[in-house]
Amino acid sequence: MDAYLAAIAIVALIYILLALGLTLQYGLTGLINFGHVGFFAIGAYAAAILATHGAPLVLGFVAAAFFAGLAAWPIGLVSLRLRDDYFAIVTLGFSETVRLVITSEKWLTNGVQGIPAIPRLFSGLTVGIGAQLAVLAVLLAVTGAAVLAMRRIVRSPFGRIIEAIRDNEDGLRALGKEPARFKVQVLILGAGLAGLAGAFYAHYITYIVPDQFIPLVTFYVWMAIIIGGVGRISGAVVGTALLMILLEGSRFIRDVVPGISEVEMASIRLGVIGILLVLFTIYRPQGLMGDFSRK
Template sequence: MLSYLLFTLTMGGIYALLALSLNLIWGGAGMVNLGLAGFFAVGAYASAIATGAGTPVAVGLVAALGAGVVAGLIVTFATLKLRDDYLAIVTLGFAEVVRLIALNERWLTNGSDGMSGLKAPFKAELGTQGFNLFYLALVSLVVLAAWALLRRLDLSPFGRSLKAIREDQELAAFAGKRVLRFKFQAFALSAAIAGLAGALYGHYQTYISPDHFQPLITIYIFLAVSAGGVGRPTGAVIGAYAVVVFLEATRFVADIAPGLQPVQIAALREMLVGIALILVFYVRPQGILPERIPPAPRTI
């Protein structure tokens, strides 16, 4: 039972990083990123390849951050003139391209067989239970650091500029804000956080494959951010943990509805996720912690 609880909390932390990543780019800059699973995969594979070459896990995490930044800049450059639905479609296509590359380029990613035996830091020394406790602490510290950074950015002139771009980028540009620069910076930072989440996931599971990075992950994270409160880093973290608890709770559907086949149970779980997303938008469209925009400072 303790191992299961530690697993749930650790996955909640990894999802919280993804939620913070999405909240920055969607809640902050208003850019709909449906390619979150792609950045998640980029980070996981970058760290796996780096550590597979003999480097320490810390170097793999740095490689994941760098790969995320590069991928974010490439996607931003490719979508400079796109907004709303068109941006969402292109980012979704990016995630699928990443997954197909991972599936077909066996020389780099081992294809559909996946990459196994990823380094799990201190697992041999700590044992399984000790490693689970250590990794939960590590992920929690990373989530806390990312939350503190993004909350500080949210309250800074940078965060206020992003929100101005989100509301009306033409007006923000007219006011002297360098819209493209802010978009590049926001997308790069968001992708870096998602890449770091992918690296932490890979080294926790010690195995990754293209099947781990389906677009459904993005739906889960959108549900988390929507439930927590778009535009609020704290809400994104709360929503992520809530979604993981909800997803784990749906594993017990078989006990409630006996007689169902495994495929039917899996389909029912996804239906419950969809229903939850609809209910969140209907009951709490602003989320658990609605965004509060402070009034502009008075000038004398």
């Protein structure tokens, strides 16, 4: 049971990193990113490829954040020319393009067979709860540092400018500020966090395939920030924690309602989560922690 709870906590912290990146992009800046999983995949594969070729693990984590951020740079340039709804479609297409490239470039990614035997973090420890707790401690430290950095960003002049982009971009231009470079920087920072989350995911799961990086991952992250409260750092944390409770708790529906097959259970879980999300948006549209409009 302890190992199961530690595993849930590790996955939850990985998703919190993803939610913080999306909060920076959408919650604080207003950039609708439906391709967040693409940066997650780039980070995971960058770390996995380097690690399986003997590179130090630290280098893999740095490369994961770097390449994910680098991939966001042209996407950021695209955002300067498109309305929000078109930009959302472009980012969704980007994530699917990343997945197709991963699938087709077998010489680099091993295609649909994926990359196995990715080194675990703290592999010197006995595989089990000891190693899991060590990974959990590192993820707690990294997530805590990311939260503190986000809070500093929000309270800084940079944070006030990106919030102005979200609230009234034309008004910001009238004050003589050009939003373009700030949008690009925000996309790079958010993608870097997603890439870092991908590196942790790859080293924790130790086996990655393209089908792990489908658009559903992005929409789980969107659900988390909507549940927690859009534009709230605390909302990203609380919303992700509640989403993980819903996802894992729904696994036990089969124990309560007998006669449900595994395939049926998967559909029922998604249905239950969808209904809860609809009810949540109806009765608590500002999220658990309140959204940016209710400060």
